[in-house]
Amino acid sequence: MDREMLFAARAKGMKRSVIRELLKLTSKPDIISFAGGLPAPETFPVSEIALAANRVLWEEAAKALQYGETEGDARLRKDLAAIMDADGTPADPSNILITVASQQGLDLVGKIFLDPGDTCIVGRPTYLGALQAFRSYQGQAVGVELDDNGMRPDLLTETLKRLEEEGRRPKFIYVIPDFQNPAGVTIPEARRREIIRIAREGGYLIIEDTPYRQLRYTGRDEPTFQSMAPDDVLSLYTFSKILLPGFRLGWAYGPDWIIDKMVMAKQGMDLCTPPFNQAITHYVMATGALEKGLKKTVELYSRRRELMLSCLDNYLLDVPGIKWTKPEGGLFLWLTLPEGMNTDDMFHAAVEEKVAYVPGSAFYPDEDDHRSMRLNFSYASEAQICEGVKRLGILVHKKLKEIQG
Numbered sequence: 001m002d003r004e005m006l007f008a009a010r011a012k013g014m015k016r017s018v019i020r021e022l023l024k025l026t027s028k029p030d031i032i033s034f035a036g037g038l039p040a041p042e043t044f045p046v047s048e049i050a051l052a053a054n055r056v057l058w059e060e061a062a063k064a065l066q067y068g069e070t071e072g073d074a075r076l077r078k079d080l081a082a083i084m085d086a087d088g089t090p091a092d093p094s095n096i097l098i099t100v101a102s103q104q105g106l107d108l109v110g111k112i113f114l115d116p117g118d119t120c121i122v123g124r125p126t127y128l129g130a131l132q133a134f135r136s137y138q139g140q141a142v143g144v145e146l147d148d149n150g151m152r153p154d155l156l157t158e159t160l161k162r163l164e165e166e167g168r169r170p171k172f173i174y175v176i177p178d179f180q181n182p183a184g185v186t187i188p189e190a191r192r193r194e195i196i197r198i199a200r201e202g203g204y205l206i207i208e209d210t211p212y213r214q215l216r217y218t219g220r221d222e223p224t225f226q227s228m229a230p231d232d233v234l235s236l237y238t239f240s241k242i243l244l245p246g247f248r249l250g251w252a253y254g255p256d257w258i259i260d261k262m263v264m265a266k267q268g269m270d271l272c273t274p275p276f277n278q279a280i281t282h283y284v285m286a287t288g289a290l291e292k293g294l295k296k297t298v299e300l301y302s303r304r305r306e307l308m309l310s311c312l313d314n315y316l317l318d319v320p321g322i323k324w325t326k327p328e329g330g331l332f333l334w335l336t337l338p339e340g341m342n343t344d345d346m347f348h349a350a351v352e353e354k355v356a357y358v359p360g361s362a363f364y365p366d367e368d369d370h371r372s373m374r375l376n377f378s379y380a381s382e383a384q385i386c387e388g389v390k391r392l393g394i395l396v397h398k399k400l401k402e403i404q405g
Helices: 018-025 047-065 074-085 100-115 128-135 151-165 187-203 257-269 275-286 287-317 343-350 382-404
Strands: 096-099 119-124 140-147 171-174 205-209 233-238 250-251 334-337 370-374
Touching: 047 275, 074 250, 074 275, 096 100, 096 140, 096 257, 096 287, 100 128, 100 205, 100 250, 119 151, 128 140, 128 275, 140 151, 151 187, 171 187, 187 343, 250 257, 250 275, 250 370, 275 287, 287 334, 343 382
Parallel strands: 119 140, 119 171, 171 205, 205 233
Antiparallel strands: 096 250, 233 250, 334 370
């Protein structure tokens, strides 16, 4: 039997997540890993979760352990609408779909919008999980370069015009406006309005992925795309970075004509997001644990961000041509090495030096950037950040000398 013949064409094109595979290599306790996008476990509200879980089991087990509505727990949807309202984004609970984290939201986007061969616009670089989701439906992601202020509108216009002329009209424009993964950059308000103008003039939908928005350490909040163009934007959120990742809870918000299609698509996936996890999260939020926990999380990650930036100055600032972003929030920064260096080739040498990162090529639709790497500052301890950057600095200087002969 030819086993490959059994698979659908979309299955043949699937790839394992580079990050998930790298985490297997970097899971040894003596390796300092800046590779994953992992929240710090000390931020998890363990006692609040335990109390809420007991309350759910004692007071509403029959409902919480049963199947639930595809749209999600009505109480939690009201909670989420309140979060959005407080953030300056007016929200109607009926336009919220609770998902299995934002990754399911991305999969649903691919499922309802992309036919085989369809194109969509993403950043260069962009979130690897989005590339996976879109590829799984045989969509073709086309990248638009970023600068320190996110996706460049001039290049977006050029790319859209070219694709239209080729008969490859994109189905949507995918952006991560706040502390972008992996680059760490934020789109300022003026540029957000320019991107919306371009999208409206061309009749394009914007997919706004905003998992890190509440994790701001410096600067001012920018308005969401959703608040500025509610009829033209679908927004994806997650609890993974602001509460805990293990519950796999997120939500999508957008026009009812999109949410309705997402509900139908989700029913073919899993019927509903686990009601038990939703009920616990509702009660945890009712105690104010989310707001209190976020304050502590922001303080912790802000310190770790500052420390990593300081250590990069100490150990790598003398490398000619090197540069890195200085994110105002989120979990990541983006480091680019001088011409001639290759972070893919360096990766295994880095693991031998007991430090790990994600090569930048993983975040490109065409995998053609080999000079960059993504560094996470949320998970490692302060001592590990200093030692890990030191090890990385030693490796970069060593490889640079090899290139220079």
